Amino acid sequence: MAFSSGGKTQSSLAEINITPLVDVVLVLLLIFMLTAPVLQSGIEVAVPQTRTVNQLTEERTVVSIDKDQRVYLQDKPVAVADLPRLLSTGPNAAKKVIYLRADGKVPFGAFASVMDAVKQAGITNISIVTRPYDK
DSSP, X not given: OEEEETTEEEEOOOOOOOHHHHHHHHHHHHHHHHHTTTTSOOXXXXXXXXXXXXXXXXXXXXXXXXXXXXXXXXXXXXXXXXXXXXXXXXXXXXXXXXXXXXXXXXXXXXXXXXXXXXXXXXXXXXXXXXXXXXX
């Protein structure tokens, strides 16, 4: 589109500057990358402390047991009897990695029954979540 004023022709600016858009997208990506591991499991569990702790780097299936012995799959409460059915759904169920978070005050019997329910689903790769000692 051209404009004429007093015999001179000027063209309109047809290019969009995408640099600010790219900057905003990169900042949002950085924020999501930093907050995603924190939002992985919303159940408050005081896990025991150990000397060796590996950081969770990717999102995995988390089974949590709170101090009142309620069991959660990710954020949703479930019955222990339903765990094998819920965990065995989907492709490659036997190759899944399950992270088991249990409150330090949970009796061993409750912990063992949840471990047994996970193994009934055919999953043998179970990692127990702990936190490092405070320095």
